[in-house]
Each structure stands twice: as C-alpha cells, then as structure tokens.
Amino acid sequence: MARAPLTLKLHNTLTRQKDVFRPVDPKHVRMYVCGPTVYDFAHIGNARPVIVFDVLYRLLKRLYPKVTYVRNITDVDDKIIAAAKESGEPIGSITKRTEQAFHEDAKALGALDPDVEPRATEHIPEMIRMIEALIEKGHAYAYMAEGHAGDGHVLFSVPSMPTYGRLSRHSRDELIAGARVEVAPYKKDPADFVLWKPSTPDLPGWDSPWGRGRPGWHIECSAMSEKYLGSTFDIHGGGLDLIFPHHENEIAQSTCARPGETFARVWVHNGYLMVNGEKMSKSLGNFFTVRDLLQKAPGEVIRFAMLATHYRQPLNWTDDALKQARSILDRWYRAIALCGPVAPIAPALDVEAIQAFLAALTDDLNTSQAIAEINKHADMIFHAADLTGITKKMVNFDTLKGRLLFMGNMLGVLRQDADAWFKGVSAGSGTAGEAEIEALIQKRNDARKAKDFKEADRLRAELVAKGVTLEDGPKGTTWRRG
C-alpha cells in the first residue's frame, strides 16, 4: 500500500491560517508552552493546554527523532504575593505546594512530563542579562529617580519597535485608544510595559543594576525559552488569552534583544474553556479545579472530554460531556476486552486505519476526527467478534488490538487494562468489594439455575444499587462498575 506522506499542519496565530509545519531542524523539534503560575490549584481551564500540548508533544515525538518540550513554572508573581498576604502562608511554601499539586494533576490527566520545566526564580540572572541587552540596543529604559514613586522600574519601549503588535494584530495606537488603565508616570509611552520592578524589603527581590527588584511578567519566558531552546525555535503554545499582552511582549523582548532572530516560528493557541456559555477564569470565579473534578471522574475521562472538541474551539464544560466521554471510552475498552488477553502487536503505520487516524491528527490536531477514526476501528473489532467459525478464525485480534491501543495512546488514553477499567474502583464508581460482588453473582447464578428468576432479578437489583452492571454471556456472567 502506498504510504501517504504525513505532513503536519498547524494553525499559526501569526498567519491566522493552517501552515505546513517546517521545523528549523528536522532532527530536533523545539517547543515552549506557558505553564502555570503557582499560587492556586489548577482549574480545568488551565488543564486544557496541558492536555492539548501533550497530544501535540506525543505527535511530534512520533514524527521527528528528537523533541524538546519546555514548560515553565512561574513562581514569582504579584498574584503569588497577594495570595501569601491574604493567607499568611510563606511564599516559598505556597509555590512549592502548588507546583507539586500541579504535577499530580497533570499526571492524573495522563500528561507526559515536559523535557525541561524551568522555574522563573532560578533564572533571574538570564532575565537581567536580557534586560541589559534591551537597554543597550535602545529598546528599554530604566526609570531611576531616588525617592520618587516608580524608582527602579525598567520598561520596554514599545515605540522603539515598529512591528509591535503583529501577533495580536493591534497597533500601538489602538492599544492606547482602548486602554482602560491609567498610565503610570514612569512610562515614556502609554504602551510601554514593565521588564523589571522594584521590590520593597518585605517582597521577594534580587539585586540588579537597577536596585533590588523582581522581573515583570513576560521576561521569564523570553529568557528561559532562549536558554533551553535557542533564540529561534519552532513552536510556542498557550491559551488564547495569552496572545495579548503576554506573547506579544515576549516577541518584543526576544526579537529586540536578539536582532536577526525569529523567536518562535509557529504560535499555537488553544481556545477557552467555557462554563454556562461564559469563559471560565479565576477572575470571574466561575471555575472548578482539576482536583474537584477528579473526585467525580477518572483523569482519563476528563482528558477525553477535553479532546472531543477541537483545541481551537471554545469548549463548554458540562456533566453530560463527561458522561459521553466515559461511554466512548467504555466502548473502546470493551473492544479491547473482546480481543482477548492476546499481546497487542505494534501496528504497521501504513494500514488505512492508522493512516486515517494520523491524517486527522496531523491536520492541525483534529482530535474529533481522530476519535471518529478510532470509533470506526472499534466497530471493526465488534464486527469481527460477532463472526463465527472459520471467518472468525481468520481475524487477527492481536493486530486489531495493537492498532486500537496505538491510536488510544497517541491521545493519551486507553492506558490501563480493560479489566481494571471496568472493575477498578474509580472516581464516580461504586466501592463494593470484588469478593462481595462475586458472591452475589454466584448466588444469582444459583437462583437462575433453579429457575428462580424472581430471586435472580432481586439480586441483580441489589448489585445495581451498588453500582454494578451485570452481563450474562455464553461464557458466564461478567460485571463492571457503572
């Protein structure tokens, strides 16, 4: 069979269209994604990019020999300071605890670890050096006026960069016209933004040429992406809401500090997570955390619900979406179980089912289409399992199973044993012990043998009440939770 070439296409926010992805170095693809600010538990809006870029990471690893994925931890920020002030908990304790919680959540959602996870506080010298380079090149200025408000600020000079605003398609003039904030007196231009700000003795701070202070919000990503990926790299990702000002300002910092470099070539942004038709965000207060959700559903179900919608579409989070995610995963696990305990065979990638699946994923990460392809393949297994006699003997179930697992794993699901999936105690399932369940089933089967169907149905009802569903098959009775 002719193997169709797999060309990855990604929607690039810079061009606002799907472009063929051409890495700077096809032997080594480099990607940076904005990670969490560690001051509070991750909500599911934060979880979306974690999952989306994890799928992209898995796909890139499949397509290229080497991938370096960097996701930062922002552990110095005014929101963290505010949280510490409010609760009285020391900053170091908040950031450490929250970072750990984030890692637990990411793991529960089936996300692979990034290759590098740099912390902002461990890269202050790199940031200071980049700010110095910007000042040298006339793209930044320090406001030094001892005793005056604003002393010790360093600002990026937006008018010094003619192409400022290309990513978000805002001109400097538009920004100023639409501005709803007062212009700080230490800014030369209303659009200028902070690279470095002074810290009072009670606040986290580092010595710098401009006195004791801390970095502005955007500089860490410029400094850390450069350190680990170089001044020009392939993909920069994050949520839609980071396009402006965060990513716009990163571009300004990085390209002005390193003339001739491109910084990120492709910008990939995931859409918002909505709840009741409104964007979910911490500032609106209409959010729930990944931890809360993990009490209601297994991480795999949450992850799947996230992938059922294309990553650039807004995703309205509902209980029903979770229910649907679970039922599709049930179907797939059922197909796996039907294949039997055979060892799955790693699939040839050029078979049609896999080609169609990969074609969907490489088309700007069309996970919805990819899921449809897996459904078709699951159907094939169900059909095959319904065959009888010689035609059934001709079916190679370990190959079919191998393909299904391959596709599932590309999406980061189907990670467990089918038996564990159906019988394991998980979030949202019943907790009756297996021995107790097996005993009731035995009693029911005795009743069935004695044709005491009234008693058999009573026992079934008892099991249903415990969250157990029975399936009587030719090989006996099997059960599952849910």
Added chain:
RNA sequence: GGCGCGGUGGCAGAGUGGCCAUGCAGAGGACUGCAAAUCCUUGAACGUCGGUUCGAUUCCGGCCCGCGCCUCCA
C-alpha cells in the same frame, strides 16, 4: 469605539462546492428467562437575507444572535 471568533440533526461535535462524519439519545428488529453488551435497519442538520455557480451547509456580502480580546488570566 478598535480587533477577532462562532452559530451544523434531540444533545455533543467534525467536515465538505455535488456522495458518509462520529458518539450519545430515539424508533423497529435479532440475541437474552429478564437485562446488559453487540449486530441489523432507521428517521433527523447546516442562524437569516441576497450574490457567485449547472449546483452551496461549504465561497462572497449584508443582517440577526452569542462569545472573546483591547486590564490579571490557560
């Protein structure tokens, strides 16, 4: 005010200039003591008004509706 996104069958949600999404739910049948699962069959959609076209849900324009960014946010 400026910039931008979206409106697909009962629900969720892809996609396409002419034929199929996919899943759930629904209807009928097979199987089953009854179920569950599976199989077979099946109905159902492209906000609105114009334009381009042999033909538009798909391209273009107006309108209506919803949402977002311009300020901290994934």
